[in-house]
Amino acid sequence: MRRWQSRFTGSVRVCAISFFAALAFVSVSSDGEGLPAMRAALLLGGICLLSAFAAPVFGILALRESGRARESQRVELAAAQRHGHDEGRQLTALLLAGGTLEPLTVWGAVLDANEHAYLDLQANYARFYGRKATYRHVSGVFFGHPGLVAAGVAMTALSNAVRRSQARADAMQCWRDQCTTRVIATDRRLICLVSGQWRSFSYYAVTAFHPEPISRSAVFEFSGAAPLALFGPSLPSLISYTTYRIHGLDGLRDHPSLASLR
Numbered sequence: 001m002r003r004w005q006s007r008f009t010g011s012v013r014v015c016a017i018s019f020f021a022a023l024a025f026v027s028v029s030s031d032g033e034g035l036p037a038m039r040a041a042l043l044l045g046g047i048c049l050l051s052a053f054a055a056p057v058f059g060i061l062a063l064r065e066s067g068r069a070r071e072s073q074r075v076e077l078a079a080a081q082r083h084g085h086d087e088g089r090q091l092t093a094l095l096l097a098g099g100t101l102e103p104l105t106v107w108g109a110v111l112d113a114n115e116h117a118y119l120d121l122q123a124n125y126a127r128f129y130g131r132k133a134t135y136r137h138v139s140g141v142f143f144g145h146p147g148l149v150a151a152g153v154a155m156t157a158l159s160n161a162v163r164r165s166q167a168r169a170d171a172m173q174c175w176r177d178q179c180t181t182r183v184i185a186t187d188r189r190l191i192c193l194v195s196g197q198w199r200s201f202s203y204y205a206v207t208a209f210h211p212e213p214i215s216r217s218a219v220f221e222f223s224g225a226a227p228l229a230l231f232g233p234s235l236p237s238l239i240s241y242t243t244y245r246i247h248g249l250d251g252l253r254d255h256p257s258l259a260s261l262r
Contacts, residue, residue, distance in 0.1 A: 080233040081216060085260070088213055088236025092261040095244050096252055106184055109191045109198050119185035119241055121234040125192055126175040129226040175229060183230065185241050190220075192230075201228055203245045211239040211257050218242065236261060 094101070103116040111117060177194065184191040190201040201220060208221035217231035218239050230238065240261055243251045252258060 084216065084233040085213065085236045087234075088240050088261050091237050092240045092252055092258065095240065096249065096262070101241075108182075108193070109184055111186060112188070115186050115188050117184050117186045119183070119238060121183055121238065123181060123183045123230045123232040123235060123238065124178065125181040125183075125194060126178045126229040126231075127226040128175050128229065180232075181230075183238065185238060185245075187245070190228075190230075190242070192228075201225075203242070206246055209242070209246050211243055211255065213239050213258060213261050 091101075101118040104118060104120055106117045106120055109117075179194060182193040189203060192199045192201070201222070205222045205225070206220050207223050208219075210219040210221075212218065213236045215231070216233060216235040217229065218235060220228045220230075220242075222228070239258070240252065243255055243258060247255060253262070
């Protein structure tokens with residue numbers, strides 16, 4: 001799929017190598033080595049020219065290939081989003097009609113006694129928090145040539161500035177730990193597989209819930225824990241189910257953000 005990109009890169013490398021090799025043989029021939037070195041230089045120069053002409057062609061073909069790949073990914077994503085939204089609408093209609101989902105058998109996560117899983121899907125995961133920031137100022141005393149002293153002071157100041165910037169970035173609250181995760185929705189909680197560990201989020205601990213099926217995302221706030229964001233093409237089904245678990249049928253029927261799923 002990336003054949004033209006690899007050929008473009010290869011032709012550029014061949015052009016560069018043959019160019020410098022030709023220069024080396026020209027230098028050898030000028031030092032008195034004679035005709036063989038000049039012939040080698042001419043041969044390498046020809047290879048360099050051919051590679052120089054081929055590189056733009058391969059570059060154009062690589063750009064076209066990349067554009068087709070991006071378009072294919074866009075079409076696949078749009079299809080996945082439509083499918084996810086349709087599944088969310090079907091689940092909402094089922095629950096509003098008084099229907100129930102069949103429990104799933106899930107492997108990996110161990111459920112509690114009498115706990116049942118109803119959804120098992122992939123989603124993108126993030127948490128909103130800031131880290132504890134630490135900053136250590138470094139001072140230096142320099143002796144010797146004035147130029148060396150000035151360079152030492154400048155490097156120390158630069159190092160301190162980098163550490164201050166890193167400390168500010170660590171302290172800033174933002175969405176962190178972003179990754180793709182497996183999400184299991186049970187009748188009691190959401191279970192997410194993050195960095196090889198299962199993390200549990202009980203519906204009863206949710207203090208605020210922000211479902212957005214149009215943007216295929218949901219944010220959960222908790223008492224004493226960092227907010228959780230889940231997003232991706234399959235989110236409409238999860239939004240429908242978690243709304244049902246958190247707000248009941250009234251939430252499915254009346255929540256303004258769920259209008260597109262009704």
